[in-house]
Amino acid sequence: MIINLIDKLGDWNPQLFREIKGRFKGFNVASAVVISLVGQVVLFLCQLANLPGDKYSLIGEYCRLRPAYEYKTNQLSEQSNNLQRQLDSYLNTQPRLPDKIQELKAEIAQIQTKITESNDYLSKNFCPTDQLDMQMWWREHWGYIFFSLSIIFIFTLLVAGTYLLINNLATEERRGTLNFLRLSPQSETSILIGKILGVPILIYLLVFTAVPLHFIAGHGANIATSHILSFWVVLAGSCIFFYSAALLFGLCCRWLNGFQAWFGSGAVLLFLMLTMQLASSESYSLNSSFAWFRLLSPFDMTRHLFPNIFNNGYNWGFMQKFQFFYLPVGTNIGSVMALHLLNYGLWTYWIWQALKRCFRNPSSTIFSKEQSYLFVACFQFVFWGFALQYREGYCHSACEYESPSNVSCCIYDVNSQIQQSLFWLVFFNLVLLFGLIAILSPHRQTIQDWARYRHQNLSSHQNVWRKSLLLDLILGEKSPSFVAIAINLVIVTVPLLVWILLAPVLNVHNTSNIDWQINHVGRLKTVLGVAMFITLMIIYATIAQRMLLMKTTKRSFWAVGTIGAVIFLPPVILGMLSVDSSKYPTVWLFSTFPWASLEYASTPTIFLAWLGELSVLVLLNLHLIKQVRLAGESATKALLAGR
Incomplete structure (x- = not known):
């Protein structure tokens, strides 16, 4: 039977x-099982060491007599505080009443004596065994075991499996x-799935051995079976995502040599x-574009599934107000988990698109240009979906004054919602664009x-060539990237431009939250600032492409270093020279950070600065075209030309 099962497994994958x-x-199998069993025993014994005994405190959490003794102690403390306040009042009044003061001091002394006697009694006497609430103790400590196992499972599967x-x-x-695998008749999907299922097989065995205790602990803590199963579904989704990302990282970052595994697993850790710290914090919130990034971790969903054991201060209101394009996805666990899994599924899909391209041909780009357009559009859909969600903090004083009980008065205050997420929108898009x-x-x-291919096909079909060249620059995988980067920039900035143009219409209750856009900067200047951003990004793409045409093997490092210097050196130098953007806005406009002076510069000056950037872009692209043509010339032509 086992032999037949193994044969079938070999035929399948x-x-x-x-x-x-x-x-x-x-x-290996015995070691994994023993380690898992020993870990479970140690965890159980650590919790059992806290079992209430004969010398358990009368005011301990699990003593049924605790409320009575706490009430008596609190009552004495309250009497002492009241008498002390009366004494302070008499001491600060004129004329003083010595008899009353002495009377209050005597009463305070009596109360303090009773408090001392009560503390002595509590320290020398213990809770009777029949008054211990052992059912509550076991329920809570099964919860601690369940929580500990859940955290161990997450870190073990994701960190160790990734490594x-x-x-x-x-x-x-x-x-x-690995080259033999690339030449094998198996499909990329079959080989990579085999890696994901087979390489961490001992980790799976170690965790699987602890699954029974996990379910027992969950039921002992009165946790619903559906919630436990939901946890495993989310954890499985996170494993698929992280393992897929680990494979892509391993294929694309071979230059790290022996540090690949440590770097990748360290980043996951x-x-x-x-994200565990963020999920545990009291300022728990998913009402921003940062939410998609946090939902890549299973901890937020774990907190939502097990609020009582994950954090006693859990606020259901935060998750209930969680929305996506104003859709109330946080109202129930099913919708939250569906969004969680969809988030995993979307990014896992794109990772697998990249894996299929990179596995057979390691030198190919992660995405084709055509794929990059859809990828960027998906990114914008997710970013803006999480940005547009209602939050109580978005209500302004004017709105509350007009209709303090009307929630709809604030729910469509889109400008405030976007501004709350503006930093993350800009940050993630910058990372995305530089990554592209x-x-x-x-x-x-x-x-x-x-x-060389383009040069050989010029012939006399110049018009056809020009048309096909544009198409090749847009979709061709071997052509320069600046046109594709420009298209992706348009996809990124279109939603932002739409918001900038419609901002005064969207905010009908209060305009203070977009005062910077209307009065300080102005919409036209803001649009010109976006145009300058697009131009600068295409300039960076052109510089990167030029650096990658160098003959040195370190061309990638030259590209990164040159772009870094172009971006950061001008503002750093201006900052070191104390050139204030409010006093010298023109200087900042012609730097790589012109947005600092948009508020202080005139519109014609900003327009001229943008024209200057366009001129630089044109010159750089003419130089790039010349270098590409030189690179495409045949060796014979180069010799005949005397080069």
Whole structure:
């Protein structure tokens, strides 16, 4: 039976069979099971060490006599405080009443004596065994065991599994066996699924051995089975996402050599620790564009499923107001989990698109240009979906004064909602755009092959060539990237421009929250600022493409260093020279951070600065075109030209 099962497994996925066969040895299996069982016993004994005994305090949490003794203690403390306030009052009044003061001091002394006697009694006497609420103790401590196991499962599966997958790819690359896998008739999907299911197989076994205790602890803590199963569904979704990302990282970051696995798993560990801290904080909120990033971690969903054991201060109101394009997805656990899994599914889909491209051909870009347009559009949909959600803090004083009980008065105050998420919208889009510059910009050999191909097909069909060249720049994988970056920039900035133009109409109750846009800067200046941003980003893309045409093998580092210097050096130098943007706005307009002076510069000056940036962009692209043509010339022509 087992042999037939193994044969069927090998027929279904040969790579999974290969991974399991290499790892499922007797010693490895026994070690994983023993480690899991020993860990469970230690965890259980650690909780059992806190079992209430004969010397349990009368005011302990699980003593049924605690309320009576606490009431008596609180009553004595309150009497003491009241008498002390009366004494202070008499001491500060003129003329003083010595007899009354002495009487109050005597009463305070008597109360203090009673408090001391009560404390002595509580320290020398203990809760009777029959008055211990053991049912409550077991319920709460099963909850602690359940919570501890849940956290251990998350960190073990995601961190250790990520490390093993990246390390496995690095090892196969170093031994040369990964090339054999690329040449095998198996599909990329079959091979990579085999890796995901097979490489962390011992981690799966270690966790699976602890699953019974997890369910027992959950039922002991009165947690619904549906919530426990929901936790496992979310954890499975997070494993698929992180493991897919680990494979992509392992394929694309071979230059890290032996540090790949440590760097990747370390990044996952840091991310999980950060999101766990955010989920545990009292200022818990998902009402911003940062929510999509937090939902990549299972901790927010874990807190929502198990509020009593995750954090006693959990506020259901935060999650109930969680929305996506004003859709109330936080009203029930099912919709929150669906959004959670959809978030995982969307980014896992794009990771697999990249995996399919990179596995067979490691030198290819992660995304094609056509894919990048849809990818950026998906990003904007998610960003703006989480930005547009109602929050009580969006209500302004004018709105509350007009209709303090009318929630709809504030729910459509779109400007405040967008401003709350504006930092994250800008930050994530900048990361996205610079990432696309790195992903879509082909290197020297690719550009050289493309230029030679284009050169050979010029002939007399000049008009047709011009038309096809534009299409090739938009969709071609080997062509320069600046046109594709420009299209992606348009996709990113269109929603922002729409908001800028419609902002006064969207905010009908109060205009103070967009005062900077209407009175301080002005909509026309803001639009020109967006135009300058688009121009600067295309300039950076052009510079990166030019650096990648260099003959040196370190061209990627040259590209990153040059762009970094172009971006940061001008504002740093101006800052060191104490050039104030309010006093010298023109200087800042011609730097790489012109937005600091938009408020202080005139509209014609901003327009001229933008024209200056366009001139620089045109010159850089003319130079790039010349270099691409030179790269595409044949060796024979170069010799005949005497070069």
